[in-house]
Amino acid sequence: MIEIKGVHKSFGDLEVLKGIDLTVNRGEVVSIIGASGSGKSTLLYCINAIESINKGNIIVDGIDVHDKKTDINALRQNLGMVFQQWNSFPHLTVLENAALAPQVVKGFSKEKAEAIATKELTHVGLGDKLHEYPTKMSGGQQQRLAIARALAMEPPYMLFDEVTSALDPELVGEVLDTLRLLRDDGMTMICVTHEIAFAKEVSDKVAFFHEGLIEEIGTPQEVLDNPQKERTQQFLSKVL
Amino acid sequence: MNLFTPLSWNDTGFILTGILNTVYISVIAIVVGSLLGLLIGFIRAESNKTVNVCLGAILDILRSVPLIIQLILFSTFIGVMGFPLPPFVTGSIILSLYTMAFMSEVFRSGFNSVPTPMIKAARSLGMNYLQTVRYIRIPIGMRAVFPSWIGVALSVIKDSALVSVIGYMELLRTAEQLISRTQQPLMILIGVGLFYFMISYPLSRYGKYIERKMEI
Numbered sequence: 001m002i003e004i005k006g007v008h009k010s011f012g013d014l015e016v017l018k019g020i021d022l023t024v025n026r027g028e029v030v031s032i033i034g035a036s037g038s039g040k041s042t043l044l045y046c047i048n049a050i051e052s053i054n055k056g057n058i059i060v061d062g063i064d065v066h067d068k069k070t071d072i073n074a075l076r077q078n079l080g081m082v083f084q085q086w087n088s089f090p091h092l093t094v095l096e097n098a099a100l101a102p103q104v105v106k107g108f109s110k111e112k113a114e115a116i117a118t119k120e121l122t123h124v125g126l127g128d129k130l131h132e133y134p135t136k137m138s139g140g141q142q143q144r145l146a147i148a149r150a151l152a153m154e155p156p157y158m159l160f161d162e163v164t165s166a167l168d169p170e171l172v173g174e175v176l177d178t179l180r181l182l183r184d185d186g187m188t189m190i191c192v193t194h195e196i197a198f199a200k201e202v203s204d205k206v207a208f209f210h211e212g213l214i215e216e217i218g219t220p221q222e223v224l225d226n227p228q229k230e231r232t233q234q235f236l237s238k239v240l
Numbered sequence: 241m242n243l244f245t246p247l248s249w250n251d252t253g254f255i256l257t258g259i260l261n262t263v264y265i266s267v268i269a270i271v272v273g274s275l276l277g278l279l280i281g282f283i284r285a286e287s288n289k290t291v292n293v294c295l296g297a298i299l300d301i302l303r304s305v306p307l308i309i310q311l312i313l314f315s316t317f318i319g320v321m322g323f324p325l326p327p328f329v330t331g332s333i334i335l336s337l338y339t340m341a342f343m344s345e346v347f348r349s350g351f352n353s354v355p356t357p358m359i360k361a362a363r364s365l366g367m368n369y370l371q372t373v374r375y376i377r378i379p380i381g382m383r384a385v386f387p388s389w390i391g392v393a394l395s396v397i398k399d400s401a402l403v404s405v406i407g408y409m410e411l412l413r414t415a416e417q418l419i420s421r422t423q424q425p426l427m428i429l430i431g432v433g434l435f436y437f438m439i440s441y442p443l444s445r446y447g448k449y450i451e452r453k454m455e456i
Contacts, residue, residue, distance in 0.1 A: 076366040080364075083360070087361035090380060105366040153365055
């Protein structure tokens with residue numbers, strides 16, 4: 001379970017998160033929507049401790065992420081993260097990309113790491129690309145590689161930060177299909193997304209962010225079909 | 241009696257030793273200079289402005305004072321201080337430091353060329369700081385600057401000729417001695433030039449080959 005309690009985050013004078021409370025249970029898919037600059041991505045970065053927080057707590061399976069005593073590298077193994085940009089490691093093949101972290105972080109043997117990596121890469125449909133270099137592949141393929149690379153650490157949680165935003169429109173589908181696959185596997189996911197239709201289809205909960213606060217949260221039917229707040233209605237009327 | 245004797249096959253061993261000594265001191269300078277340069281380059285890429293200004297000043301001195309002056313100054317200095325070292329050791333030290341000064345800039349820009357989001361992606365997989373340095377930043381950054389590295393290495397081979405001024409019997413000094421005996425400067429210097437070319441050219445080709453291979 002991921003518990004986010006009263007989280008505040010500022011960059012200098014700019015307060016980006018103004019008290020976020022959110023709970024994500026195991027097996028749940030939570031989508032976060034909202035305008036650019038509303039703090040959606042920042043929250044994901046705070047969950048993974050890539051960014052620090054100013055106030056509040058983020059607790060993952062009982063461990064306080066921002067406690068100084070927390071072993072952050074151990075914690076991050078439980079929180080797979082995929083970014084807007086796929087950041088493939090250009091000097092490694094597809095297989096090596098996905099097998100690197102299990103080897104160096106978990107200390108698995110090369111064979112074991114590559115077995116896991118092969119399994120995850122096949123799962124996301126890259127089974128025939130194992131020995132290619134990622135720089136030769138399309139953005140959609142590289143983003144699926146990034147997903148498999150995170151999955152190879154076998155994390156119970158996955159965080160997705162606008163993973164389709166940097167893709168050409170015709171490549172969005174294959175990445176969303178991969179996310180659907182993970183949902184069907186029962187993966188716990190937090191997806192920051194601009195794909196409203198997708199959020200509606202896969203989410204158990206949808207949170208609408210507005211200027212650093214959760215303006216509205218509920219089931220996709222509640223938030224996306226019958227939004228109660230005026231700001232949610234305005235946002236949806238613009239993007240739908 | 242004839243003071244001057246022409247070049248003969250008996251000189252082959254002498255010339256070969258000169259060539260090997262050139263290769264020897266060049267390899268030492270490139271290896272030691274690269275390792276130190278990697279370390280300094282990394283420190284510079286990671287440090288704040290104060291550290292960088294201080295380090296930069298020292299490196300600037302090594303880079304801007306002509307190598308020949310550094311060699312003479314250093315070997316005279318240690319001689320005066322009462323610790324004379326063999327020319328080979330003195331030459332290796334100065335040539336390595338000189339190489340380090342150039343290599344550190346090469347490697348620094350290599351480290352800086354690795355995009356921050358890529359490092360964040362590696363960290364998000366649970367890698368710690370040193371693991372990202374070892375598995376991501378060094379391999380990616382060093383590939384980016386490989387052509388510059390080859391360039392510096394090639395110029396070090398040629399600069400190694402200057403170590404002759406402190407008495408190290410490398411290729412050029414060997415040639416000078418032969419010239420004074422044979423009085424055939426033109427032919428010998430052309431020969432020496434050819435040897436430098438024969439040492440440098442394969443390295444430059446090899447660099448091109450690796451570059452192409454890495455582009456994949």
